[in-house]
Amino acid sequence: MDLSPRERLLGERLEGLYRTYGPETASSDPIGLLAPYREPEDLEVAGWIASAFAYGRVETIRANVSKLFAALGPRPARALGEIHDFRAFAGERLRDFRHRFHGPLDAAALFQAIARVREEAGSVRAFFEARFRPEDADAGAMVSRVTQELVRLDYRPALGRRELPEDSPVRFFFPDPASGSACKRWNLYLRWMVRRDRLDFGLWPGIPASRLIVPTDTHIHLVSRRLGLTRRKTADWTAARQITRRLARFDPADPVRFDYALCRVGIFGICRKSPRQSRCGECLAREACPVGRRRIAA
Numbered sequence: 001m002d003l004s005p006r007e008r009l010l011g012e013r014l015e016g017l018y019r020t021y022g023p024e025t026a027s028s029d030p031i032g033l034l035a036p037y038r039e040p041e042d043l044e045v046a047g048w049i050a051s052a053f054a055y056g057r058v059e060t061i062r063a064n065v066s067k068l069f070a071a072l073g074p075r076p077a078r079a080l081g082e083i084h085d086f087r088a089f090a091g092e093r094l095r096d097f098r099h100r101f102h103g104p105l106d107a108a109a110l111f112q113a114i115a116r117v118r119e120e121a122g123s124v125r126a127f128f129e130a131r132f133r134p135e136d137a138d139a140g141a142m143v144s145r146v147t148q149e150l151v152r153l154d155y156r157p158a159l160g161r162r163e164l165p166e167d168s169p170v171r172f173f174f175p176d177p178a179s180g181s182a183c184k185r186w187n188l189y190l191r192w193m194v195r196r197d198r199l200d201f202g203l204w205p206g207i208p209a210s211r212l213i214v215p216t217d218t219h220i221h222l223v224s225r226r227l228g229l230t231r232r233k234t235a236d237w238t239a240a241r242q243i244t245r246r247l248a249r250f251d252p253a254d255p256v257r258f259d260y261a262l263c264r265v266g267i268f269g270i271c272r273k274s275p276r277q278s279r280c281g282e283c284l285a286r287e288a289c290p291v292g293r294r295r296i297a298a
Helices: 005-020 023-028 030-034 040-052 058-072 076-081 086-093 104-121 124-130 140-151 169-173 184-194 218-226 237-248 255-267 290-297
Strands: none
Touching: 005 255, 023 030, 023 255, 030 040, 030 058, 030 184, 040 058, 040 076, 040 104, 040 124, 040 184, 058 076, 076 104, 086 104, 104 124, 104 169, 124 140, 124 184, 140 184, 184 255, 218 237, 218 255, 218 290, 237 255
16 A cells, blocks of 8 residues: 555554553553453453443543442353342442442443343354444444344343333443444444454454444544544544544554554543643654644744
8 A cells, every 4th residue: 555655654653652552551441440351251241341331531430340340240241140130239239339420220231231142142242243244344334233232122120111211321331323423432342352462352253353443532533633534523433434544544454453552642641632731742643743743843
């Protein structure tokens, strides 16, 4: 693939970021919560739970998700299969849980959905891989299929009612790219499960890493706009696709591998909304960033 001089520079800086931010910085990310688990079924379950609640401050996410993991014990996949009354479990084991607008019953509903998926498909991996189609342009169509099935489950075991109300906080766990959502948490979970390196687990070989979409949150969106990976002002599904397509010019087989490192640039406060507050001198991509070049030159 022919790259312009500017693209070659950006590609070099992306590789530098990728090599710099690895597992040693996992305490700054929800993926660090999965470190205690070794069995694939436990990584699948714990990863789904951690990614579903991956909104807000990282410190708060880690603290609150840790409470859920403590309630499930060291083998979360097995524990979910042994819960017979999810509503009672919420009252007994999750009564003190709260993460922003989600409470005990919302967490129990998510647990129930994961347990049902495992019961019907045999594993979380089998459930997702069966809904992937080789002809899909990217993972978006699969995510829509998964979401549509999950919102149609019978939630009486956890919520006491079959259908999810339109205003139920549980629906937040199941965003649909068809609605325009960036689906950051779904894409984060897929990154963890599909691609493999020192950080991600590579448990689902039935889904190609080339079809993944960058988990686009405020950090990724800001850094991507600065680097010219997207011009879109809204961090939505279209922006996520644009960012992914641009990163694919540097690694067509695995464009999402740059996601974690780019996100550290935002999470660590190196790149901020206000250029004056940004620490451009610390950014490894500064020469490939118009803002960084101007500030360093000044």
